[in-house]
Amino acid sequence: xxxxxxxxxxxxxxxxxxxxxxxxxxxxxxxxxxxxxxxxxxxxxxxxxxxxxxxxxxxxxxxxxxxxxxxxxxxxxxx
Amino acid sequence: xxxxxxxxxxxxxxxxxxxxxxxxxxxxxxxxxxxxxxxxxxxxxxxxxxxxxxxxxxxxxxxxxxxxxxxxxxxxxxxxxxxxxxxxxxxxxxxxxxxxxxxxxxxxxxxxxxxxxxxxxxxxxxxxxxxxxxxxxxxxxxxxxxxxxxxxxxxxxxxxxxxxxxxxxxxxxxxxxxxxxxxxxxxxxxxxxxxxxxxxxxxxxxxxxxxxxxxxxxxxxxxxxxxxxxxxxxxxxxxxxxxxxxxxxxxxxxxxxxxxxxxxxxxxxxxxxxxxxxxxxxxxxxxxxxxxxxxxxxxxxxxxxxxxxxxxxxxxxxxxxxxxxxxxxx
Numbered sequence: 001x002x003x004x005x006x007x008x009x010x011x012x013x014x015x016x017x018x019x020x021x022x023x024x025x026x027x028x029x030x031x032x033x034x035x036x037x038x039x040x041x042x043x044x045x046x047x048x049x050x051x052x053x054x055x056x057x058x059x060x061x062x063x064x065x066x067x068x069x070x071x072x073x074x075x076x077x078x079x
Numbered sequence: 080x081x082x083x084x085x086x087x088x089x090x091x092x093x094x095x096x097x098x099x100x101x102x103x104x105x106x107x108x109x110x111x112x113x114x115x116x117x118x119x120x121x122x123x124x125x126x127x128x129x130x131x132x133x134x135x136x137x138x139x140x141x142x143x144x145x146x147x148x149x150x151x152x153x154x155x156x157x158x159x160x161x162x163x164x165x166x167x168x169x170x171x172x173x174x175x176x177x178x179x180x181x182x183x184x185x186x187x188x189x190x191x192x193x194x195x196x197x198x199x200x201x202x203x204x205x206x207x208x209x210x211x212x213x214x215x216x217x218x219x220x221x222x223x224x225x226x227x228x229x230x231x232x233x234x235x236x237x238x239x240x241x242x243x244x245x246x247x248x249x250x251x252x253x254x255x256x257x258x259x260x261x262x263x264x265x266x267x268x269x270x271x272x273x274x275x276x277x278x279x280x281x282x283x284x285x286x287x288x289x290x291x292x293x294x295x296x297x298x299x300x301x302x303x304x305x306x307x308x309x310x311x312x313x314x315x316x317x318x319x320x321x322x323x324x325x326x327x328x329x330x331x332x333x334x335x336x337x338x339x340x341x342x343x344x345x346x347x348x349x350x351x352x353x354x355x356x357x358x359x360x361x362x363x364x365x366x367x368x369x370x371x372x373x374x375x376x377x378x379x380x381x382x383x384x385x386x387x388x389x390x391x392x393x394x395x396x397x398x399x400x401x402x403x404x405x406x407x408x409x
Binding site for chain 2: 005007008010011013015017021022024036037038039055058059061062063065066069070072073076
């Protein structure tokens with residue numbers, strides 16, 4: 001299953017990253033509580049849902065890496 | 080044949096009939112005009128005359144890449160990357176890149192940097208992790224040796240989940256680029272008396288645009304303010320923090336969106352020029368008309384990548400000269 005990942009909101013547009021580039025969705029077509037970073041998938045009836053698990057997994061992975069990169073530079077600086 | 084002959088005869092007749100004193104008078108007037116024009120250009124006259132270049136329509140030609148000449152301290156290139164941001168700051172000693180547009184603009188930015196003679200970046204600023212700002216950065220880090228990358232430190236729940244952010248982090252790691260968290264007060268010496276000072280983010284937000292690294296470039300008496308996509312809340316926070324905001328050129332926040340450029344902020348920055356980076360006929364209506372009206376009310380000149388292509392500002396520390404890739408077609 002390929003996800004559409006919310007990159008940002010621009011007014012009423014929700015700008016998503018998908019496998020082959022950027023696509024826009026109308027905000028009204030999406031669940032109300034959407035936030036930047038949410039991983040979306042389309043069900044068989046054509047409704048969008050948030051994949052909380054995938055969102056959480058990707059967020060943790062990126063957050064860990066970001067922290068590690070900052071920490072590494074600080075350690076190098078301290079040496 | 081016959082007609083041409085009669086035409087020539089008519090001109091000859093006209094010359095014969097015109098008194099010599101009239102010819103002389105016209106010649107003297109033309110000479111006086113050119114002499115005054117030259118004197119005005121030398122600064123010997125108390126009034127302005129059209130200059131030789133005005134007369135010959137010799138505007139400074141746009142070159143895809145304006146090399147830094149000896150008298151220039153710095154050049155700021157607002158590179159046309161469609162809907163997104165990418166700005167190159169070049170001094171005699173250093174090169175800094177702020178953002179690199181969407182992923183499909185990465186190669187455009189790399190090619191531009193190479194043609195500008197940039198084979199090493201001393202600093203890359205990823206203002207905030209939205210794809211229209213960081214999408215092309217992985218390509219840049221992979222192709223051009225980069226010393227340091229400055230990024231906002233995000234609270235965990237704000238960290239992006241996108242592949243474009245993941246790709247950027249992978250490139251930072253693989254290319255061994257020093258990652259530094261942006262903090263107000265950080266100053267980079269770009270050589271020759273040019274400095275870049277970080278002003279924001281000043282605190283945590285619940286919106287990635289507001290995490291944008293805001294920084295100012297000071298070159299002699301001239302200055303530039305780069306705002307990423309910072310919105311009105313950040314503008315107010317900067318005002319409250321008493322940040323040094325006055326600048327000759329303001330990179331208008333968020334592609335000229337009405338989420339940014341509030342009145343109090345514009346009154347504090349007092350820019351002569353607002354620089355807007357956005358795509359032609361973009362889907363978001365950038366720049367928004369209320370922002371354009373605010374600029375116009377204040378007599379601020381607007382430069383736009385959607386209409387003018389790449390825009391280059393070069394400064395000798397006193398004056399700023401603007402070169403644009405194409406003339407604006409409104």
